[in-house]
Amino acid sequence: MLKTKKLTLEQYLQPFSISAFAISEDESFLIYSSNSNGNYNLWKLELNGSAAPQQLTFHNQKTEAISISSNPMTKETSIFFTSDKDGNENSHLYSVNQNGGNWQDIRTEPQSRYFLGGVSQDGLRLFYTSTKDNPLYLSIFSYDIKSGLEKLLHEGQEAETHLLGMSPNEAEFAYFARTNHSNMKIYGTSNGCAVELVPDAKQEYRVSSLSYISEDIVYFGTNYGHEFTYLAKYDFHTGEFEKVLEILREDIESIKYCSTSGELYIKTKKGPVDRLYSYHLKNHALNDLNLPTDTIQDFLITDSCSVYICGSSARKPVTIFQKQKDKEWLPLLENQVETISEEELVKPELITYPSFDGVEIEAMYYSAKKENSNGHVIVYPHGGHNTTNRFFMMDFSNISFKRGSVFSLLTLGEPLIMALHF
Known part of the structure; x- marks a missing residue:
């Protein structure tokens, strides 16, 4: 076999x-x-x-x-x-x-x-x-x-x-x-x-x-x-x-x-x-x-x-x-994850959650497939007054996703600097 x-x-x-x-x-x-x-x-x-x-x-x-x-x-x-x-x-x-x-x-x-x-x-x-x-x-x-x-x-x-x-x-x-x-x-x-x-x-x-x-x-x-x-x-x-x-x-x-x-x-x-x-x-x-x-x-x-x-x-x-x-x-250039199709990689869902003062903050939610899910959630707060996380390929989120974790990446951008301080 x-x-x-x-x-x-x-x-x-x-x-x-x-x-x-x-x-x-x-x-x-x-x-x-x-x-x-x-x-x-x-x-x-x-x-x-x-x-x-x-x-x-x-x-x-x-x-x-x-x-x-x-x-x-x-x-x-x-x-x-x-x-x-x-x-x-x-x-x-x-x-x-x-x-x-x-x-x-x-x-x-x-x-x-x-x-x-x-x-x-x-x-x-x-x-x-x-x-x-x-x-x-x-x-x-x-x-x-x-x-x-x-x-x-x-x-x-x-x-x-x-x-x-x-x-x-x-x-x-x-x-x-x-x-x-x-x-x-x-x-x-x-x-x-x-x-x-x-x-x-x-x-x-x-x-x-x-x-x-x-x-x-x-x-x-x-x-x-x-x-x-x-x-x-x-x-x-x-x-x-x-x-x-x-x-x-x-x-x-x-x-x-x-x-x-x-x-x-x-x-x-x-x-x-x-x-x-x-x-x-x-x-x-x-x-x-x-x-x-x-x-x-x-x-x-x-x-x-x-x-x-x-x-x-x-x-x-x-x-x-x-x-x-x-x-x-x-x-013009070939660059890919070896032997892994694009469909096997995770695309995050864009969600929002309220700050203590009512301001809506964006977050990216990477959901593991049901057959792989281990019931754990990794929360990664990140951002700042001059940057937010974007939809680009992140190695560690795909690794966590493939191993069964749900990955939540919280972002904080410039207009929201007064909402939360991580």
């Missing part, structure tokens, strides 16, 4: 993670940071489908951000990225070429942390936020790769400061100053002077993301005067602030612009799931792109308006998908 082999813990831990990714300008290859061989390193995937991923680095450290830039004069391609050291969170800036060679230590100031903000169109300048010389409030810098000169663009004062974006000609920039996660201010420079993009604000607000459409026009996400984050517009020429688009009970988290089509691509969050839309700035058409995953870690838009996402679902490990204009989503 044949016996079915018992599923092992290792099978559930087999899927790899992806911490960051980027697409080359011509969309010929993809660079991503993954622990698929046990340690985080950079990998390259040719998008013609003819070869397996190629490992580019062997530094064995997690990468937070990646940017690919091609020098139009030399035609050389550089991969810029930030990695810390053994989880110390002091991310430094490095670069390699597209084959993994010519490693360069770019910004490695001891005890300083660097947040990569972008690369100039000619690939010769980097823009970033750093704790260098200003660990409490942070500052914004540019760095000339050819000369090695670093330039201070803005020194943060009185609140934590982060770069949001550079204008098309890179003469101006936008940033936010954060006192806490519900009290932020957003600024843009105009002729060297900082201008608050929510003029004469009478109450605290949050901001999420910003995209320059031209030298004078920016779109960004804010919840000023509202519960949920909406799309707003600011015109530097007229000084006008305008609410543009609100999506019912969804928070706008990230905005990216495709100049070819004149569309904004908008990622929103609704409870434990994400959605992605295209929004046409002229005819105001809003189109749901029907994501193949429940959540998105990050997404990118190319000049051809192709969309690339890195995301996962409750029963799907993280992977990268491509959607070309007017085509269906295409997975």
Whole structure:
């Protein structure tokens, strides 16, 4: 009689993670940071489908951000990225070429942390936020790769400061100053002077993301005067602030612009799931792109308006998908729990429960099958003032579920910070 082999813990831990990714300008290859061989390193995937991923680095450290830039004069391609050291969170800036060679230590100031903000169109300048010389409030810098000169663009004062974006000609920039996660201010420079993009604000607000459409026009996400984050517009020429688009009970988290089509691509969050839309700035058409995953870690838009996402679902490990204009989503990487079908994994039920003050708090309820149930419930309170748990694949919940436990994951998000303190 044949016996079915018992599923092992290792099978559930087999899927790899992806911490960051980027697409080359011509969309010929993809660079991503993954622990698929046990340690985080950079990998390259040719998008013609003819070869397996190629490992580019062997530094064995997690990468937070990646940017690919091609020098139009030399035609050389550089991969810029930030990695810390053994989880110390002091991310430094490095670069390699597209084959993994010519490693360069770019910004490695001891005890300083660097947040990569972008690369100039000619690939010769980097823009970033750093704790260098200003660990409490942070500052914004540019760095000339050819000369090695670093330039201070803005020194943060009185609140934590982060770069949001550079204008098309890179003469101006936008940033936010954060006192806490519900009290932020957003600024843009105009002729060297900082201008608050929510003029004469009478109450605290949050901001999420910003995209320059031209030298004078920016779109960004804010919840000023509202519960949920909406799309707003600011015109530097007229000084006008305008609410543009609100999506019912969804928070706008990230905005990216495709100049070819004149569309904004908008990622929103609704409870434990994400959605992605295209929004046409002229005819105001809003189109749901029907994501193949429940959540998105990050997404990118190319000049051809192709969309690339890195995301996962409750029963799907993280992977990268491509959607070309007017085509269906295409997975670019294979990542799955070995020998276990998607139907055998658990998808949680979203439930709510009342706090002591009547506020409804969301929770995810993973229910074991009757034939496996052992009558036990694992309660895992988790969350905080700036995060909630989402519908992404969680190894320990599936392991508990398969062994017969009911798993309850209680989440606490920013709007509910006063309801409970775990």
